[in-house]
Each structure stands twice: as structure tokens, then as C-alpha cells.
Amino acid sequence: MSQIKAVNDFVVKFANVNGSGSASANEMFARSILRMGVPVASRNIFPSNIQGLPTWYEVRVSGKGWLGRRGGVDLMVAMNPQTWDKDIASIDPGGYLFYDSSRPVPMSRMREDINIIRMPLTEICNKVYSDPRQRQLFKNIIYVGALAQLLGIDMEVLKQLVGEQYKGKDKLIAPNHQALQMGHDYARDNLSSLCGLTVEKADAVKDRIFVNGNDAAGLGCVYGGATVAAWYPITPSTSVAEAFARHCKTYRVDPETRKNKFAIVQAEDEISAIGAVIGAGWNGARAFTATSGPGISLMQEFLGLAYFAEIPAVIIDVQRGGPSTGMPTRTQQADLLVCAYASHGDTKHILMLPQDPRETFEFCAISFDLAERLQTPVFVLEDLDIGMNEWLCEPFTWDDKHTYDRGKIMTAEELEAGKTFGRYLDVDGDAIAYRTLPGTHPTKGAYFTRGTSRDRYAKYSEEGAVYQDNMQRLLRKLETAKTLVPKPVIKMAREKARYGVIYFGSTAPAMDEAMASLEAQGQHLDMMRLRAFPFNDEVVDFINSHDQVFLVEQNRDAQMRMLLVNECSLDPARIISILHFDGTPITARFIISAIAERMHLKSKEAAE
Amino acid sequence: MTYITKPKLRHPGIPVNKLGFTHRDYEGTVSTLCAGCGHDSISFAIIQACFELNIEPHRVAKLSGIGCSSKTPDYMLGQSHGFNSVHGRMPSVLTGANLANKDLLYMGISGDGDSASIGLGQFVHCVRRGVNMVYITENNGVYGLTKGQFSATADKGSKSKAGGSNMDSPLDLVSMALLIGATFVGRSFSGDKAQLVPLIMAAMSHKGPAFIDVVSPCVAFNNHAGSTKAYDFVREHNEAVNRLDFMVDREPITVDYAPGTSEEVELHDGSKLRLAKLHADYDPHDRIKAMTYLQSHAAAGELVTGLIYMDPAASDMHANLNTVDKPLNRMMEAELCPGSAGLKSFNDAHR
Incomplete structure (x- = not known):
């Protein structure tokens, strides 16, 4: 039996049942690796459901610092019988399956080319705990303890994380420590040396922070001077408004009067939310709403009014899978056209395309300057991957010399x-x-x-x-x-390249990894990351200076390509689409194979 | 009549108010509504109310949706900022405007189509939220600009000009306003200036959501026999529960009423309202009884008008949100941005 051997470079995927308390245990697992100085990218793939449906949590451990999804799974922690077959099938040959062996699984539902690590989790829990909820919650903590032993994660780090998580609820700390230790000791005594994946202490995280885009967006709005927020709950944007409220409580309560330097209204729908934002913008307050695709559809008429009557507004759209209710808990970049041309009649709007939480923070903050300078709606297009997953980013910074640009207001x-x-x-x-x-x-x-x-x-x-x-x-x-608007970020290949690749938003980390891999294979492509619409001149120059460009986007219809061809009068033949739209975040492997395949065809064409 | 520019001439003896403004200073452009439209009378009543209250015109913001009624903010208060927004959505725009600057006086002008049909949700939620405003519906029971379709306030059985009968139940915005927490509720008739002007003045002095439904006949499409929103019908069925005298700055009271038949109410801004009781059993401070009264009189075919309900101790959305005294639209970096120092704790908490 082959065994994948890897140090600080592997993918662990947890398959759980939604509502079983696995999310916080899994996140603790990811954070413990970060605390050991090893970069981690984690992604929560969850259902539109509170309890019962399948949910996955993927942890990419990358000492080299690749933060996109790689694709594939090295260690599957299979805790959900509903998705067993699919989960088993997704493991790379030579990879590992960790599962609860309390109930026997027939050999017909196993694979022969993977390594199996059995732990009777339910049995252990039932022996120690009598309360059903405790049995369920501590099962998660026990497997984290076991994984820590298998992978070489520092138990002290985990215990410290438990202490931080339950600060203020101190009586929960000791039982969680015990559960961790129980898992660890079982693995030490029964499972040792079954796993070839290892975490080793490193110094690759530095002072980076682990943060999600919606938290960053809420903070960006505080820094950008938003005083009015009107919103309606919708996944995956709800946590933007919640983060804004939380940050306002920290930063915007007058210390003397205890009164609020902000106003937040949970509106009756998205139409009312954008209406209030426009009313506030008209009256000179910096105002924003946060929503997702269906909300953007509802706001169309008002967005046309704001464009035509020239009223500043900031709209944070955390994109999810459409159309209609679509895939409300999956990610996509499919609201480009509906935002760029929102409303009836001839309209064009400003779009900001952040690549990660840090840029989301920056773009949200400067959007208010742009909206007031240009007296028009400005969209910040996050997506679910950026918005709801924790990303490892450079710490946020702020230039204290930055003053708000209120635009042209006659006094x-x-x-x-x-x-x-x-x-x-x-x-x-x-x-x-x-x-x-x-x-x-x-x-x-x-x-x-x-x-x-x-x-x-x-x-x-x-x-x-x-x-x-x-x-x-x-x-x-x-x-x-x-x-x-922000200019594109262009990175030229080491050698002169005939082809370029264009991408934007959450595709960035997977793209960085894919390009490094292709470059190592001798395929040289120049890269351009779009950061805003309307397109600056640099965008057109980049495309025109290459024979052809690949345009990678996470939607079915190549919406960015339509925008580029349409707005820049480009020859469509110059832009080759690479599209990923299954609702999961794009992977480096997908990009590598899509580009390699086309480059291969290109070199064959050239040879003929 | 849009081609007519208003003459700038003014009579040298024209009355001025305490701020030195004349009526003309509160007027807008020339109305483009039909001659005899009830809405123009309401515009005039608003102008009169602002004049008498000595309001600086620029301290008023007037907002509307779409429809005949929503055009009228252009025909009044030309020195106030106005916002003619989208159909049925004025309440949300007004809410946002109010959040931005609590110091202005917000006047929402709407109609029965704008507020009872397409905008019913926004009307309800804006009032629920306690927005400090005067919200006036100019209620004629029909869609005027699209030529005479029934609106949601048309009474069951009322006839359209084309001869059709309305078979749907009517929405009564006054009952609804009472139900959802308006702290000042009135109803009036565009043809009764003596009642309407002091009602508007009182509403403007009230702090909290003030709603006035004004029955305002549409001379072009709903002023015929068989309509319950026609001038003649409203005059015959108007049942005023009280008569209002509004006293600015504690002016001496000149009208005498028999003891026990009148009441003085002090308003938020210190002005006083004297209510003459026309119905001895009517108490405008009892919301539950007001609702019952309205329903029983509506069942008898009467249109109850006057000050229906008022809570003199009402508060508003800003109080609920605990916002600072300074208007939010006047704050800048120093007050709003936590700067680089604020990021240190954020970054530390995310490691």
C-alpha cells in the first residue's frame, strides 16, 4: 500500500453533519496549525440548512503559503454516513481515511488504494458521557485530539485555543481539555505511525491574520466613514451587517454620552434597504447596504434612480450561486452584469473586485470616497468564498493621513x-x-x-x-x-510571453499557485488581476499586447469577457474563457489543467 | 401649464410672518394638476401651515413617490430640497434621509396608489419604525396619471367613471396607521381648509411618526355620483370629531368654549393645540377606543375626520437607535475613523 508522505503540504477534509457542532472544532484544528507557524487555508462548504444536511470543512496546509484550494484530499475525516461513498471516492490514491469505526463498514464500501485509520469515536463517547448533546459535541473535540497526535500538532497550542474560545465560560475549559487528551491518548496507543502526513513548526505565518471577508467589509465601512447601514438578511451577506454593528459598538460609541455615531436599520426587504441608503446619501451621510444576488435583483429600480439622479451609495454584494435562489451557500462570480448594468434604461455602474479580506477592507473603505466623488452607486463584489471563509492575510493597515473625499458639495x-x-x-x-x-x-x-x-x-x-x-x-x-478606480495588478512572466491570463476576485490565490506551477513546467504567461470596472486603459493595453489571453471566471456565461469585449471593443477571439461554476471555490489544479490543455493545443496548432 | 413661469411681482402689502417670509416664499412652481384638483388645496394648506409656523423653508425636506400626489412637492416650498423618488418607495428614502440628519423636518407626500397599493409595505414599516415625519396621503381612490383605475382605498361598491364597480375591500390607511404605531393620526378633507391647516401644523410640531390621510377628490376621474371620494359625497358624510386651533408661541387664546368641551395639548416644540370636542364621547388620546370608534362609524357609512389620535409623549427612531445629537451627515474622519491605532487590536484578535 502506497502512503502519501508530506510535511506541511496536504489537504484535510472533514465531512460532517450540519448542526453537530463540528464547525468550531474544525476551525480550532485549522488555527492550531497556524499557531505552529504553518500557513493554512480553510473553506467551509455548507448547506442552506440549520441542522441535518451534509457540510464539509477543508483545510489546506501549505508551508509554501499557497492559499487557494488545491483540489483533491489527502486525509478525509469521514463523520457523515450520508456522504460516505462520495467522500471516500474523493481521496487521492495513497491518502488516508479517518472514520468512526464504532459500527462496522462493509469492505465493499471501502477502497483498496487508501490507508484506513479506524477510531471507535461513538463507543468512546458513550462510555464517558451520558448526555446526548455532550456525546455529540465532545466527539468532535476527541477527533481533533486524535488528529493532533497523528499529524504532530502541538497539544499545548490546542489547549491554549480552547482556553481562548471559552474565555468567560471557564467551566467548559477543563472538559474540553480532557476530551482533547482522550483523543490524543487513544491515537498514541492505537494508531501511531498510521499517518504519513506531518505538521512541523515553521515560521511562515509571520504577523498575518486569519479573517473572513465579511468581517473585513464591516470594518472597512467603519473606516470609510459609513454612518448609515440599511440591510435585509440574506446569505452570504448577513455577517457584513452584523460585523458592522459589532465594530460600531467597539469604535463608534461616544465615550462621554454613550450615544451612537451610527444608525443601522434592518429593513423589511432589500428594496427598502437600498431606498434608505439612497435617502441617506442624498442627505449627505455615507451609507451602505450589504446583500447578495436576489437582493441586487430587487434593488434594480432604485439603482437606476441613484445613477440618474446621481446619488452616492455603496452596495456590498456577496455573490452566491444563481440564478433565482440558486445555490445560496455556494460561491460564484455571477453578478457582474446585473451590477454593472443594473436597472432599466442605459446605466453603467462602478464595480470593485477585491481578491481577499484585506482588499475587501480597503475597497469598502475607499468606496465611500468614490461614491461621493462620482455621485453614483459603487458596488463592492465579494463572493461567498471571500466573505464567509477565514483567509490568511497581511495585517490590515490604515494611512492616518487619509482624509475623506466628500466630492463636490457646494457650501x-x-x-x-x-x-x-x-x-x-x-x-x-x-x-x-x-x-x-x-x-x-x-x-x-x-x-x-x-x-x-x-x-x-x-x-x-x-x-x-x-x-x-x-x-x-x-x-x-x-x-x-x-x-x-483601482488599477489592475499586472505581473509579467520571467520570459517574454505571447499569452496572458486575466482573473479577479477570489480566484487570485488559486491562480498564483497555478501560475507558479505552470512556470516551473516552462509555460510562461503574463498575469493581470482586474480590480475594478469601468476598465482603466491598462486593462486594454494588456490584452492588446498579447496574442491571446485566458480569462478565468467563476460563472457559466463568461460575464467578465462580455463586459470586456463590449466595453473595450475587443476582438472576442483574443479572449479564451476558462469557466468554473460548480459553486465550490476554484482550485489550482483546475486552472493548471485547463490552461495546460489549451496551451498544449496551441503549441500543436503552432507546430502544424 | 408647465410653460408658465410664475411672476415675481408681489403686492407691497402682502403679509409677512415673524421670519419676514411671505406666502410666496413657501410656494413652488406652477401646478400642472387639473383645475380643481384636491391636491392643490392640500399644497396650499401645507404652504399656509409652514407660513404660520414660521418655518425656515430650507429646514424642510419634502419627499414623494410617483403619481399625481407625488408631483405636488414641486408645487410648494420651492426653497426646500425635494426628492421625487420611485413609486411606492418614498418611505424608505425618507427614513434614510432622516437617519442622515435628524435636524430637518421631513414631509412625505404620497397618494393612495403610492402608499396603499405598491407602497403599502414601505408605508407600514416606516411608521412602525417611528420615523419622525409628517406623512400625508392625498387620497382620491383612483389612479389619476393612468386615467382612472381603482386604487386600494376605493370603497367596495363604488363606481368608476367608466361605469365599473369596485368589488374589492378597501384599505383604510388611518386604521392601519393606528394599528402599527403612528403617534399622531388625523384625517381631513381637501375641501376643509379650516380643519386641514391646523391639523398639518400640529403634525409638524409632533415628534414621531405623524400621519394624515386627506380625502382629495379627483375632478377628472372620481368626482361623479356613485363615488365615495367625490366632493359632494365627502361633504355629506364628513363626521368631524373635533375642531383644532393651533397656537404658535403661546399666543393668547381668542376662542371661548363652554367648560368641558375643549382641551389644550402642549406639543413637543412648546406650541399648543386646542381641541374643541365636537363629539363629547371622543378621546383622541385613547388609541384602542379610537380604533373602535373609527370602525363603528365607518360601518355606518361615515367618514371620521379631525385629530383621531395623538400621543404627546411620543419618541422617534433616533431615540430608539440612541444616535448622537449631532446629525450623522456632519461627521468626518476625526469622529468616525478609528485610524491605525484602532487596527492594532483588530489584527491581534485575528491571530
């Missing part, structure tokens, strides 16, 4: 001094007009905001020329936006 003093005010009058040539806030001046600067067509001085008009003048200015405003 009472300027009005008093006789400065010309035309709400839709382009005085600076950047297509952005001045606005006034309600209540500014007793007799000057008031205007009527409307979704109907109006002239440069905000007066109602359905005259064709007046309408066109305004619509053309809105298009020119997008040109200004191109100079303000």
Missing part, C-alpha cells in the same frame, strides 16, 4: 458668495456637477431631485436635446471614474 458660504449652482452643470469638465445638501442655505441652492429627465439646473424637461446632454455627461463621468 452655504459658496452659495452666499454668488457661486453659480446648477445641479447637473459640468463646471470642471470632469462631468461631475456640484450638489447641495438639504438645509444648506435659507434661500439658495435648493433643487428638486427626481428620476425624471431634467436640465442642467434640475428643471423638469423631456426635450430630446436636454435629455441627451445629460445622458452624454453621465457617460463622460464614467471616463473620470476610469482614472479613479
Whole structure:
């Protein structure tokens, strides 16, 4: 029997039943490896369910620091009979199966090319615990203890994590320590040397933090100066609003009066949520909503109003699998078009495309500057993978010199001094007009905001020329936006490359690994990571400087390709789509094989 | 009539209020509604109320949805910021605006289509949430701009101009407002300025969600025999429970009422409201009894008008949210951004 031998480079997958308390035990397992200085990427693959359906937790251990999904499984912790066959099938040959052997499993449901580690978990629990809930919860802790012994994880680190987790509920600490030790001792006495996977202390984590994107988004909104949040619960975005509320309690309560420098409204639906954001933005507060695809669909009419009436708004869209209810707990990048062109009529919106929680923090914060500068909605497109999984990132930083860009707001003093005010009058040539806030001046600067067509001085008009003048200015405003939104990140191959690869968002870590692997095989490609729409000139230049580019996205219809071809007047033949849309995060192996296959075909074509 | 520009001439003897503003300072552009439209009377009543309350026009924000009623904010308070938003969604926009700056006076103008049909959910939740505002529905029972379809407030059995009968049960926004927590509820008739103006003044002085339903006949599509929202019908069935006198800045009371037939109510801003009881048994401070009263009189075919309910000690959404006194829209980095120092604890907690 072959055995996969690996140190600090393997994938452990836990198959559990939702609601069994496995999530916190599994996360503790991942964190213990991090605390040993070994980078970890963990992903929760969970159902739209509170209790009973299958859930998985994947821990990628990578001493080299690859944080995307690799693909494949080296050690399967199979705790869910419902998914047994599929789980067993997913193990790489030579890999390991760890399972609860309290009940016999027929050999026909095993595989011969994997290594089997049996532990009678239920039996052990039933012996020690009488309470059914305790039996279930401690089973998870016991297997973590056993895995620690098998993989060489420091028990002291685990015990410390238990202490941190139950801080304030101290009486839970000792029983959890006992359960860990019980698992550890069983493995030491019965399972030793069955597993060829090892964790060794390293110093590769440094000062990085382990954080999820929605937490980061909530914090970014605090830093960006959001004072009004209106939202409606929807997976996977709910935790953005919850994080904002939590961070506001920490940072935004006036120490003297104990009053709040923020207002959060849980609206009756997403339409009301965006309505409140637009009302607040119109009235000069920085406001945002967080939602997912179905919410974006509901907000369409209001988004058109904000575009046409030029009102700042920030919308955080944590994308999930669509269309319709789709796969609400799975990840996708499939809201690009519905956001970029949200609403009826001719509209174009700003999209920000963060690659990880750290960039989500930054982009959320600067989105408020962009929204106020450009007086228009700005979308921050997270996805479930970034939003709800813990990512290992560089620590967050903030430049204390950064001041909020409130955009063009005419003041009472300027009005008093006789400065010309035309709400839709382009005085600076950047297509952005001045606005006034309600209540500014007793007799000057008031205007009527409307979704109907109006002239440069905000007066109602359905005259064709007046309408066109305004619509053309809105298009020119997008040109200004191109100079303000984050530029793409371009990384050139070591050797001159005829081909490039374009990607964005949560694809980034898997792409980094895939490119390093391809480069090692002698395949050189330049890389460009898109970070915003509208596309800056650098984007077009990159595509034009390559024979062809691969465009990797996590949706069925190649939405980014449509946007690029459409907005940059590119020859579609230059852009080859690589699409991953099964709802799981894209893997390095998938990208490598997709590109290698096409590159191989390319070199064959060239040879012929 | 959009091509008509209002003349800027004003009579030298035109009355001014304590701030030196005339009526003209509270007017808007020329109305484009039909001649005789009830909505124009309501606009005028709002103008009158603001004039008499000595409100600085720029301290008012007027918001609306879509429809004939929602056009009217353009025809009043030209020196106030206005927002004509999307159909049925004014309440959420007003909520957000109010969150941004608690210091302005928010006036939501809507209609029966805008609030009772497409916007019923937003109306309900905005009131539930306790938004400090004056919310007025200009209720005519029909869709005017699309030419005469029944709205959700049309009474069962009422006839359309085209001859059809409405077979659906009506929604009564006043009953609903009482049920969901409005702390000031009134109903009036666009043809009764004497009742409407002080009611609006009192609503503007109230802190909390104030709702006034104003029956406002549509002269083009719903002013015929068989309609329960026609001028004649409303005049015949109007049952006012009280008469209001609004006293700004404790002006001396000039009207005398027999003892026990009137009541003075002090409002949030210190002004006073005198209520003359037209129905001895009606108590506008008892919400449960008001609801029963409304239902029994509606069953008898009467339209109860006047101040239906008021809680003088009401609070609002900002109190519920415990927001700071300074308007949120005036805060900048120094007050809002925790800076690099704030990130240290965050980073440490995530290792």
C-alpha cells in the first residue's frame, strides 16, 4: 500500500453533519496549525440548512503559503454516513481515511488504494458521557485530539485555543481539555505511525491574520466613514451587517454620552434597504447596504434612480450561486452584469473586485470616497468564498493621513458668495456637477431631485436635446471614474510571453499557485488581476499586447469577457474563457489543467 | 401649464410672518394638476401651515413617490430640497434621509396608489419604525396619471367613471396607521381648509411618526355620483370629531368654549393645540377606543375626520437607535475613523 508522505503540504477534509457542532472544532484544528507557524487555508462548504444536511470543512496546509484550494484530499475525516461513498471516492490514491469505526463498514464500501485509520469515536463517547448533546459535541473535540497526535500538532497550542474560545465560560475549559487528551491518548496507543502526513513548526505565518471577508467589509465601512447601514438578511451577506454593528459598538460609541455615531436599520426587504441608503446619501451621510444576488435583483429600480439622479451609495454584494435562489451557500462570480448594468434604461455602474479580506477592507473603505466623488452607486463584489471563509492575510493597515473625499458639495458660504449652482452643470469638465445638501442655505441652492429627465439646473424637461446632454455627461463621468478606480495588478512572466491570463476576485490565490506551477513546467504567461470596472486603459493595453489571453471566471456565461469585449471593443477571439461554476471555490489544479490543455493545443496548432 | 413661469411681482402689502417670509416664499412652481384638483388645496394648506409656523423653508425636506400626489412637492416650498423618488418607495428614502440628519423636518407626500397599493409595505414599516415625519396621503381612490383605475382605498361598491364597480375591500390607511404605531393620526378633507391647516401644523410640531390621510377628490376621474371620494359625497358624510386651533408661541387664546368641551395639548416644540370636542364621547388620546370608534362609524357609512389620535409623549427612531445629537451627515474622519491605532487590536484578535 502506497502512503502519501508530506510535511506541511496536504489537504484535510472533514465531512460532517450540519448542526453537530463540528464547525468550531474544525476551525480550532485549522488555527492550531497556524499557531505552529504553518500557513493554512480553510473553506467551509455548507448547506442552506440549520441542522441535518451534509457540510464539509477543508483545510489546506501549505508551508509554501499557497492559499487557494488545491483540489483533491489527502486525509478525509469521514463523520457523515450520508456522504460516505462520495467522500471516500474523493481521496487521492495513497491518502488516508479517518472514520468512526464504532459500527462496522462493509469492505465493499471501502477502497483498496487508501490507508484506513479506524477510531471507535461513538463507543468512546458513550462510555464517558451520558448526555446526548455532550456525546455529540465532545466527539468532535476527541477527533481533533486524535488528529493532533497523528499529524504532530502541538497539544499545548490546542489547549491554549480552547482556553481562548471559552474565555468567560471557564467551566467548559477543563472538559474540553480532557476530551482533547482522550483523543490524543487513544491515537498514541492505537494508531501511531498510521499517518504519513506531518505538521512541523515553521515560521511562515509571520504577523498575518486569519479573517473572513465579511468581517473585513464591516470594518472597512467603519473606516470609510459609513454612518448609515440599511440591510435585509440574506446569505452570504448577513455577517457584513452584523460585523458592522459589532465594530460600531467597539469604535463608534461616544465615550462621554454613550450615544451612537451610527444608525443601522434592518429593513423589511432589500428594496427598502437600498431606498434608505439612497435617502441617506442624498442627505449627505455615507451609507451602505450589504446583500447578495436576489437582493441586487430587487434593488434594480432604485439603482437606476441613484445613477440618474446621481446619488452616492455603496452596495456590498456577496455573490452566491444563481440564478433565482440558486445555490445560496455556494460561491460564484455571477453578478457582474446585473451590477454593472443594473436597472432599466442605459446605466453603467462602478464595480470593485477585491481578491481577499484585506482588499475587501480597503475597497469598502475607499468606496465611500468614490461614491461621493462620482455621485453614483459603487458596488463592492465579494463572493461567498471571500466573505464567509477565514483567509490568511497581511495585517490590515490604515494611512492616518487619509482624509475623506466628500466630492463636490457646494457650501452655504459658496452659495452666499454668488457661486453659480446648477445641479447637473459640468463646471470642471470632469462631468461631475456640484450638489447641495438639504438645509444648506435659507434661500439658495435648493433643487428638486427626481428620476425624471431634467436640465442642467434640475428643471423638469423631456426635450430630446436636454435629455441627451445629460445622458452624454453621465457617460463622460464614467471616463473620470476610469482614472479613479483601482488599477489592475499586472505581473509579467520571467520570459517574454505571447499569452496572458486575466482573473479577479477570489480566484487570485488559486491562480498564483497555478501560475507558479505552470512556470516551473516552462509555460510562461503574463498575469493581470482586474480590480475594478469601468476598465482603466491598462486593462486594454494588456490584452492588446498579447496574442491571446485566458480569462478565468467563476460563472457559466463568461460575464467578465462580455463586459470586456463590449466595453473595450475587443476582438472576442483574443479572449479564451476558462469557466468554473460548480459553486465550490476554484482550485489550482483546475486552472493548471485547463490552461495546460489549451496551451498544449496551441503549441500543436503552432507546430502544424 | 408647465410653460408658465410664475411672476415675481408681489403686492407691497402682502403679509409677512415673524421670519419676514411671505406666502410666496413657501410656494413652488406652477401646478400642472387639473383645475380643481384636491391636491392643490392640500399644497396650499401645507404652504399656509409652514407660513404660520414660521418655518425656515430650507429646514424642510419634502419627499414623494410617483403619481399625481407625488408631483405636488414641486408645487410648494420651492426653497426646500425635494426628492421625487420611485413609486411606492418614498418611505424608505425618507427614513434614510432622516437617519442622515435628524435636524430637518421631513414631509412625505404620497397618494393612495403610492402608499396603499405598491407602497403599502414601505408605508407600514416606516411608521412602525417611528420615523419622525409628517406623512400625508392625498387620497382620491383612483389612479389619476393612468386615467382612472381603482386604487386600494376605493370603497367596495363604488363606481368608476367608466361605469365599473369596485368589488374589492378597501384599505383604510388611518386604521392601519393606528394599528402599527403612528403617534399622531388625523384625517381631513381637501375641501376643509379650516380643519386641514391646523391639523398639518400640529403634525409638524409632533415628534414621531405623524400621519394624515386627506380625502382629495379627483375632478377628472372620481368626482361623479356613485363615488365615495367625490366632493359632494365627502361633504355629506364628513363626521368631524373635533375642531383644532393651533397656537404658535403661546399666543393668547381668542376662542371661548363652554367648560368641558375643549382641551389644550402642549406639543413637543412648546406650541399648543386646542381641541374643541365636537363629539363629547371622543378621546383622541385613547388609541384602542379610537380604533373602535373609527370602525363603528365607518360601518355606518361615515367618514371620521379631525385629530383621531395623538400621543404627546411620543419618541422617534433616533431615540430608539440612541444616535448622537449631532446629525450623522456632519461627521468626518476625526469622529468616525478609528485610524491605525484602532487596527492594532483588530489584527491581534485575528491571530
